[in-house]
Amino acid sequence: ETGVTQSPTHLIKTRGQQVTLRCSSQSGHNTVSWYQQALGQGPQFIFQYYREEENGRGNFPPRFSGLQFPNYSSELNVNALELDDSALYLCASSLLFGGADTEAFFGQGTRLTVV
Amino acid sequence: RKEVEQDPGPFNVPEGATVAFNCTYSNSASQSFFWYRQDCRKEPKLLMSVYSSGNEDGRFTAQLNRASQYISLLIRDSKLSDSATYLCVVKSEAGGYNKLIFGAGTRLAVHP
Numbered sequence: 001e002t003g004v005t006q007s008p009t010h011l012i013k014t015r016g017q018q019v020t021l022r023c024s025s026q027s028g029h030n031t032v033s034w035y036q037q038a039l040g041q042g043p044q045f046i047f048q049y050y051r052e053e054e055n056g057r058g059n060f061p062p063r064f065s066g067l068q069f070p071n072y073s074s075e076l077n078v079n080a081l082e083l084d085d086s087a088l089y090l091c092a093s094s095l096l097f098g099g100a101d102t103e104a105f106f107g108q109g110t111r112l113t114v115v
Numbered sequence: 116r117k118e119v120e121q122d123p124g125p126f127n128v129p130e131g132a133t134v135a136f137n138c139t140y141s142n143s144a145s146q147s148f149f150w151y152r153q154d155c156r157k158e159p160k161l162l163m164s165v166y167s168s169g170n171e172d173g174r175f176t177a178q179l180n181r182a183s184q185y186i187s188l189l190i191r192d193s194k195l196s197d198s199a200t201y202l203c204v205v206k207s208e209a210g211g212y213n214k215l216i217f218g219a220g221t222r223l224a225v226h227p
Contacts, residue, residue: 033214042119042202042217043159056212090158092215101213106158 003027004093006107013081013114021076021110025093031055031101032074034066037088037109049074050096078112086114116141121203121218128225132193136221138186138203147206148179150188152199153220159202162188193225 003026013019025032031050035043045058049068063079072093078085088111092104121138128134140148148165163170165177165186176189186203203218 035215035217040219042219043215045214045216048212048214050212056210056214058214088156096213103161104215106160108158111156 004091004105004107006089006091006110008110009108010111011113013112015081015083015114017081018077018079019081019112021078021089021091021112023074023076023091023093023107025072025074025091026105029093029095029102029105030072031094031096032068032072033092033094033104034074034076035090035092036060036085037090038084039087043090046076081114083114086112088112117218118142118216119203119205119218122221123219124221124223126221126223128193128223130193130195130225130227132225133189133191134193134223135190136188136201136203136223138188138218140184140186140203140205140216142205142207143181143184144209145205146208148186149204149206149215150175150177150186151202151204151217153202154199159217162201190223193223195225195227198223198225 005024033048034046037043047057048055052068067075088109094104095102150162151159152162153159169178174191178187200220202220
């Protein structure tokens with residue numbers, strides 16, 4: 001088991017609603033990345049947070065936003081949910097130091113269903 | 116063209132078989148490569164890194180061909196417990212940050 005925990009594990013939302021997913025990073029890690037995995041696909045990079053700031057972003061619209069807190073935990077917020085947002089949302093934590101990062105450890109994911 | 120492409124699968128093999136998965140990547144500047152394993156409805160877990168010289172971990176052998184931008188994973192003496200989806204992963208180090216780029220995965224089913 002990694003030290004990365006996500007909550008909730010499952011969630012059902014209605015189209016148009018907003019959702020917040022949470023991730024606690026592994027002890028000693030300072031970077032959190034979020035991924036979206038649709039059914040039958042590999043995970044797709046959403047964005048990364050380092051030192052409480054967005055460090056990089058994938059090809060996702062602005063209604064996907066995030067936060068990182070001083071304890072390095074993180075939130076992913078999605079506004080105006082669409083049916084296609086139904087997916088497994090994974091967070092991964094790593095330690096970024098001196099321009100190099102360690103292996104990323106994934107949480108168990110939050111399975112979001114939009115109806 | 117997808118940045119990382121894999122054999123679509125699924126691969127259905129008997130216990131004891133040898134099975135090989137292939138993967139190609141589009142960015143010739145990529146430096147780090149991995150195979151991850153993902154069990155049904157679980158998170159991906161690192162199986163092994165892939166080095167230019169090739170590397171082996173027990174029954175698993177990974178190869179990298181930079182000239183062809185090709186990565187492979189060989190599993191010998193397949194076990195029932197090897198049944199999972201295998202994800203080919205390239206680390207992108209562009210833009211001042213690192214991110215993992217995943218293939219769509221190849222599903223392996225090992226049967227008795």
